[in-house]
Amino acid sequence: MSDLIKMTATEIAALVAGGETSAVEVTQAHLDRIAAVDDRVHAFLHVDTEGALAAARAVDERRAAGEELGPLAGVPVAVKDVLATRGVPTTVGSKILEGWRPPYDATIVQRLREAGTVMLGKTNMDEFAMGSSTEYSAYGPTHNPWDLSRIPGGSGGGSAAALAAYEAPLAIGSDTGGSIRQPGAVTGTVGAKPTYGGTSRYGLVAFSSSLDTPGPCARTVLDAAVLHQVIGGHDPRDSTSIPQPVPDVVAAAKLGAIGDLTGVRLGIVTEFVGEGAEPGVMAAFRESVDALTKMGAEVVEVSCPTFAYALPAYYLIAPSECSSNLARFDGVRFGLRVGDDGNRSLEEVMSLTREAGFGPEVKRRIMIGTYALSSGYYDAYYGQAQKVRTLITRDFNAAFERVDALISPTTPSVAFPMGARTADPYQMYLADLYTIPTNLYGGPGISVPCGLSEGLPVGLQVMAPTMADDRMYRVAAALESAVGTFTPPAL
Amino acid sequence: MAAISREEVAHLARLSRLAVTEEELDTFAGQLDVILQAVAQVGEVAAADIPPTSHSVPLTNIFREDVVTPCLTPEEALSGAPDAEDQRFRVPRILTEDVAS
Numbered sequence: 337m338s339d340l341i342k343m344t345a346t347e348i349a350a351l352v353a354g355g356e357t358s359a360v361e362v363t364q365a366h367l368d369r370i371a372a373v374d375d376r377v378h379a380f381l382h383v384d385t386e387g388a389l390a391a392a393r394a395v396d397e398r399r400a401a402g403e404e405l406g407p408l409a410g411v412p413v414a415v416k417d418v419l420a421t422r423g424v425p426t427t428v429g430s431k432i433l434e435g436w437r438p439p440y441d442a443t444i445v446q447r448l449r450e451a452g453t454v455m456l457g458k459t460n461m462d463e464f465a466m467g468s469s470t471e472y473s474a475y476g477p478t479h480n481p482w483d484l485s486r487i488p489g490g491s492g493g494g495s496a497a498a499l500a501a502y503e504a505p506l507a508i509g510s511d512t513g514g515s516i517r518q519p520g521a522v523t524g525t526v527g528a529k530p531t532y533g534g535t536s537r538y539g540l541v542a543f544s545s546s547l548d549t550p551g552p553c554a555r556t557v558l559d560a561a562v563l564h565q566v567i568g569g570h571d572p573r574d575s576t577s578i579p580q581p582v583p584d585v586v587a588a589a590k591l592g593a594i595g596d597l598t599g600v601r602l603g604i605v606t607e608f609v610g611e612g613a614e615p616g617v618m619a620a621f622r623e624s625v626d627a628l629t630k631m632g633a634e635v636v637e638v639s640c641p642t643f644a645y646a647l648p649a650y651y652l653i654a655p656s657e658c659s660s661n662l663a664r665f666d667g668v669r670f671g672l673r674v675g676d677d678g679n680r681s682l683e684e685v686m687s688l689t690r691e692a693g694f695g696p697e698v699k700r701r702i703m704i705g706t707y708a709l710s711s712g713y714y715d716a717y718y719g720q721a722q723k724v725r726t727l728i729t730r731d732f733n734a735a736f737e738r739v740d741a742l743i744s745p746t747t748p749s750v751a752f753p754m755g756a757r758t759a760d761p762y763q764m765y766l767a768d769l770y771t772i773p774t775n776l777y778g779g780p781g782i783s784v785p786c787g788l789s790e791g792l793p794v795g796l797q798v799m800a801p802t803m804a805d806d807r808m809y810r811v812a813a814a815l816e817s818a819v820g821t822f823t824p825p826a827l
Numbered sequence: 828m829a830a831i832s833r834e835e836v837a838h839l840a841r842l843s844r845l846a847v848t849e850e851e852l853d854t855f856a857g858q859l860d861v862i863l864q865a866v867a868q869v870g871e872v873a874a875a876d877i878p879p880t881s882h883s884v885p886l887t888n889i890f891r892e893d894v895v896t897p898c899l900t901p902e903e904a905l906s907g908a909p910d911a912e913d914q915r916f917r918v919p920r921i922l923t924e925d926v927a928s
Contacts, residue, residue, distance in 0.1 A: 437906070439903035439906050439907070440903075532883050532884060533886075572891050575886070575889040576884055578884060645872050648867070648869045649866075649869050651862065651865070651866045652869065659843065668908070668918055669908055673910065676909075676910070676919050678919075680919055681919060681921070682919045684846075685919045687844045690843075690844050690845050699845055699851075700859060702843045702845065703840060703845070703855065706843050707831070710842075716870060717866070717869070719879060720872070720874060721869050722879030722881060723872070723874035724869050724874060725879070725880040726878055726880040727877060729880060760861075761862060762862055762865050776880075777883060778884060
């Protein structure tokens with residue numbers, strides 16, 4: 337295995353900038369790795385070999401011409417298939433968009449190009465980002481590099497698995513209820529959900545617009561911070577984008593790496609360290625808490641009683657928004673059209689197209705959302721869920737008066753075996769139990785590897801106040817400096 | 828007691844423009860019932876006087892300068908369409924024969 341693929345993004349960028357290696361050499365090493373292992377991992381839905389090598393050559397030419405390079409020039413990146421990429425297939429893991437090549441780039445993709453990164457391709461995901469295992473992809477599941485018989489998390493299992501399998505040093509994900517953090521936790525990688533509005537949604541295929549948050553995935557906290565800085569910040573094309581600069585997450589990650597948390601107050605969420613989590617997950621979490629305390633952090637328990645209702649509230653709000661958002665897949669402007677024989681009406685063709693193009697989980701959520709929004713049920717379901725969202729936000733605000741950041745295990749369990757939860761959709765939902773409150777509140781959260789349980793990775797989650805993304809990076813980097821990074825068995 | 832019947836699921840599928848099969852209806856009816864009974868827990872929270880939150884970022888009335896910027900050409904905009912004609916999206920018939928005549 338080439339040394340280049342084991343390097344961090346920061347190391348690669350330095351080598352390329354210093355002329356010690358070329359962007360083409362780095363890119364080819366990762367393309368070779370993908371060719372060697374991705375038939376077993378299936379992290380990628382599309383590998384853009386030609387586009388990647390062309391982008392790499394452009395970086396090398398700019399360097400040769402003495403031009404100033406971006407902070408991630410020559411660093412390969414894998415992009416979740418939820419973001420529009422000009423001329424490169426974008427499916428959202430769904431048959432309804434099979435073969436679609438967007439005529440424009442998402443803002444994040446544009447910023448990645450401007451930073452000099454090299455896009456390797458598009459990563460697998462649960463269809464429309466609805467799922468926690470990547471088993472709901474219409475193109476077959478992704479396998480966890482730690483144990484190919486287990487799930488890599490979801491919905492961004494492809495991005496996380498690509499990192500863990502050394503197919504890419506950086507990846508982009510999107511987090512609506514935990515789809516960056518939960519895959520990060522179960523693959524031993526770092527996944528950060530920025531503050532809602534801190535990263536642009538322009539060109540992100542919409543699932544639940546008030547919750548969807550694109551963000552960085554990496555193997556180290558510093559790499560995630562560097563990527564966050566590159567993709568984040570105000571975008572006039574997204575009306576929910578916060579018109580403020582990104583907090584200095586890179587400086588915070590470097591500060592944290594020193595390993596001193598003196599004066600930092602951390603709150604363990606009482607509701608998330610009870611009987612719900614596996615003993616092995618709790619053991620790794622407790623050891624990490626000891627490590628954080630040793631570095632000077634003051635750790636207390638903080639109760640957030642309404643977090644118990646976050647999961648049911650989320651599974652009303654997200655499906656409601658999805659039932660509305662996915663109405664645009666009508667077989668008219670893009671994607672699949674089924675049954676247009678010249679006799680059938682538009683409505684019949686629409687119903688046949690959506691029936692053929694959407695998988696079972698997407699159909700379930702569209703119907704749940706349609707139910708929750710219908711007159712007679714609106715107040716009891718969607719309306720009540722929105723009120724619970726207010727109470728969850730109040731719990732966060734009260735907690736952040738006492739502590740600087742909240743911590744918990746990222747997930748109740750380690751990666752579960754493939755097929756274990758597909759027959760019982762609600763069991764699948766429980767994988768996101770600890771990540772969902774952050775999405776409802778809108779603040780940032782990060783999962784950082786904190787240990788192993790029976791040979792499988794465990795993640796620790798740090799949650800910070802809105803637009804205090806730097807705080808979570810400081811704590812996560814400190815923990816990383818204490819527990820180290822985790823390498824899966826050779827593939 | 829079931830939260831939702833098979834007939835109600837069939838109605839939801841029609842509203843959602845999903846031409847589901849009979850087999851799917853059998854499966855979905857049971858699954859949606861489990862999900863709806865679970866999410867109904869939100870009703871346990873006393874929240875009568877609590878204002879709803881639709882969005883975590885309290886931004887309203889976002890404006891930008893009205894500057895002309897490049898946009899997609901008609902060819903680009905139609906590039907993903909299942910069917911197009913004369914720079915327009917071509918759709919199956921919308922009106923029935925007797926209404927149209």
